[in-house]
Amino acid sequence: MLRSLGQRSVTGSDEDPRVAELRTAVSRLRRELAAHPAEFPDRAAAEDELAALAAMTSDGTPEIPRLRRSLLLIAGAIGSVSALSQGLSDVRSAVELFGPPPRR
Numbered sequence: 001m002l003r004s005l006g007q008r009s010v011t012g013s014d015e016d017p018r019v020a021e022l023r024t025a026v027s028r029l030r031r032e033l034a035a036h037p038a039e040f041p042d043r044a045a046a047e048d049e050l051a052a053l054a055a056m057t058s059d060g061t062p063e064i065p066r067l068r069r070s071l072l073l074i075a076g077a078i079g080s081v082s083a084l085s086q087g088l089s090d091v092r093s094a095v096e097l098f099g100p101p102p103r104r
Contacts, residue, residue: 042077
């Protein structure tokens, strides 16, 4: 787990550790969703948004508003599937590493 937002990874790369954390969480949730046997109405929407998040992590630092939008769409799509709740929570935690939500 990262101790602070400014901490860099120890692998020797210049990659932002927040992006690495997000990539890991998204990858894990995508695998869990693919292995989940039950079909549900918004499964395709969740898969599409997870693919979009995965693409954002490969391009460097993602846009924070887009991250939050994707998180909301994914949560709405799979939020009631309890078997995926830990993976969803991990993605949410990784998105929160980029800063708190904007005030309204």
